Amino acid sequence: MSIDYKAQGYRDLLISLDRGVAVVTINRPKQRNTFGGTLPQELEAVFELLDLDDRVRVVILTADTKAPAFCSGADLSGGWGGLFHVHRDSGGKVSMAIFRCRKITIAAVNGHAVGVGVTGLQLPFDFRFVWAGAKLALPFVRRGIAVEAGASFLLPRLVGHAKATALLLTGGTFSPDSPYLQGLYHDILPTREAVLPTALAFARELAENTSMTSVASTKALLSRGVDSIEGQHLIDSRVLADLARSDDAAEGARAFIERRPVQFKDTLKNLSEHIPWWTSPDTSFRRTKL
Amino acid sequence: MSIDYKAQGYRDLLISLDRGVAVVTINRPKQRNTFGGTLPQELEAVFELLDLDDRVRVVILTADTKAPAFCSGADLSGGWGGLFHVHRDSGGKVSMAIFRCRKITIAAVNGHAVGVGVTGLQLPFDFRFVWAGAKLALPFVRRGIAVEAGASFLLPRLVGHAKATALLLTGGTFSPDSPYLQGLYHDILPTREAVLPTALAFARELAENTSMTSVASTKALLSRGVDSIEGQHLIDSRVLADLARSDDAAEGARAFIERRPVQFKDTLKNLSEHIPWWTSPDTSFRRTKL
Amino acid sequence: MSIDYKAQGYRDLLISLDRGVAVVTINRPKQRNTFGGTLPQELEAVFELLDLDDRVRVVILTADTKAPAFCSGADLSGGWGGLFHVHRDSGGKVSMAIFRCRKITIAAVNGHAVGVGVTGLQLPFDFRFVWAGAKLALPFVRRGIAVEAGASFLLPRLVGHAKATALLLTGGTFSPDSPYLQGLYHDILPTREAVLPTALAFARELAENTSMTSVASTKALLSRGVDSIEGQHLIDSRVLADLARSDDAAEGARAFIERRPVQFKDTLKNLSEHIPWWTSPDTSFRRTKL
Known part of the structure; x- marks a missing residue:
């Protein structure tokens, strides 16, 4: 597919796709890249589409650098009431759409980030690249x-x-090198301009050399794990037994033995039939009493 | 309230309260601040009261520095049998009372700590400040x-x-800068005397600038999270919808726009009616067969 | 016992036992210590026996250093299909047998490790010691x-x-000092030859000074914890009440008071009758439809 x-007629996003890597750019510089307008709906929609697009192996989210912020959070001019009504x-x-995306996902944080610009637009990704000068603010407890x-x-x-509590209960603004963020960012770059190219090079290498079904299976095993090693063993055994019979597995073994680059071709239609093994609450909005 | x-007539504790910050001081220097006497019962009781006291935004636990230890653990003179009978x-x-306290909690570890002095009196807190010279001993497996x-x-x-196993299965004594403790302490201070003032300054700033309902909601979301992002989304959406209509949220947005300090006034009676969403086992002691 | x-007639393993410390050595140098032959079955079997052997307090897994690898992973010459059929x-x-072993377990990684040589042969252990020059490869997504x-x-x-995703979705090869591995290794040694002696010294000290029942109880509490502090409190209270009446607890308290080394004698037959408190899925293979 x-x-x-x-x-799609997106107004607040730009989308590009080249050699397996999609780049989604937040394009609201006049609104300081706030999380408003049609941005939330467009982000949710595009990550659902990127998940389904067989050409896409890696997705990068970044922002137009004409604004100083990667995402400056919610627009508070109308108070909180209008935002969470x-x-x-x-x-x-948006978080769920990104978290559920079965491709490799990367946030290329090339500016400051506030509130949802840190939470929804960074935490659900597989990898985060960030500008060393970015101010990362989590002011929720200071805003009521x-x-x-x-x-x-x-x-x-x-x-x-320990770190999550420190970040959220202080409501502070942090630099990427803060000890409370240790481990969260895959790479910290010296300039805003270096963030996207570095993320792109990382993405391209993964797009060329990883199997789409392997990635989706690994993400599923990590994100939907069960609470005992025995339970996980039952699941990973079945997923592996299916994968091991796939064309990508045959190609992976052959390329290894022949010491040559891989040429993976399987798409998510070749994913193990044992995925998904989980159920999750229905989060669709219904106009009935919760 | x-x-x-x-x-309350506490014998082993001193309590002070000033501008939203309560300081609870372990006061058993003659007993080397052992976890004995009436200390356990008093700690359990006072954290339940501090949770309910509308004047309290932050709680610090510290110890009388006349003893070398913040808490030297259980008194073993009667063997273990008398302690866990x-x-x-x-x-x-005590751990549960601290963990359940809906205010910001801080352990100001201004001396050595052994056993329960590390576990019960440090781990359930939101933040831990510690003296760099503190010996932190977890000798359980070496005591049977x-x-x-x-x-x-x-x-x-x-x-x-990885770190929890290293700390507990070695039964070792650690310095605050041990790699096995990395991330556990919010700040490490060079002298015993610097611990409480540093924690106090940190506490005062939070007491002045954070919303009591925001803090309690964030703590609930962190401590009673569910096991899927979808489930958590259903919960945080409801809590946020309630909070967004609160006086503190209105004040938070106004203060931000007017670039002035906040003046939060909501107390826990204004907490979202969707809290608590969890149930937990009844731990009250009953004289019936377990 | x-x-x-x-x-047992093991072909791919050597077993030694001295003063409470068992050393299991992978002995397939001609096959570059691949995870093949009878190695998987023998590892599974021996960890089940070491768990039951009352003489064993600590188990170390290491490898014959005639091969460059601690374990070079699966033998891909027949493709993946033959391995996960x-x-x-x-x-x-193998992972489950190691994870379930109630003794202290240590991986002494004195060579390179690939695939299952990192996952199954390192992650289920309580402690990991590693050679600084070891190449640790997790190439799953690059092999299909x-x-x-x-x-x-x-x-x-x-x-x-964050780190688990970085390690698994890149499919990379890492050095022990990689930030993505931070915290995973208990100690990193400069030479291959230093790994086993360092692990042995660490193991001997623990074998001499820790209680077998304390270790098994602590491992059970850590590995089979429940999802609320209240639930965990009910469990740890019962386990502790049993342990506190044990000979090892009496010895632990006496030795502490008399300032002398401990002489623990309890074995797993003295373990709290409240262990196990958990149930886990049956993973035995049955020739019926899954």
């Missing part, structure tokens, strides 16, 4: 609200509760 | 017992299983 | 398969999801 991104947090919807976008699920998983 | 701490570990009861006070739950969550 | 390891991943069976041996359960628990 291939998607025509132009036909519905049952379903829009930051969380609480952390959103599933970050209370994602952040402790990524770096443990 | 305001509490009269003097009226009942169904419910007293260290665990096992780790207590819920630490087998808390420690892996805080720093991961 | 004592085991006669010679009588059954319901139950053999790497996962997914991570196995329960590593998708073990690795995020050990070091968090």
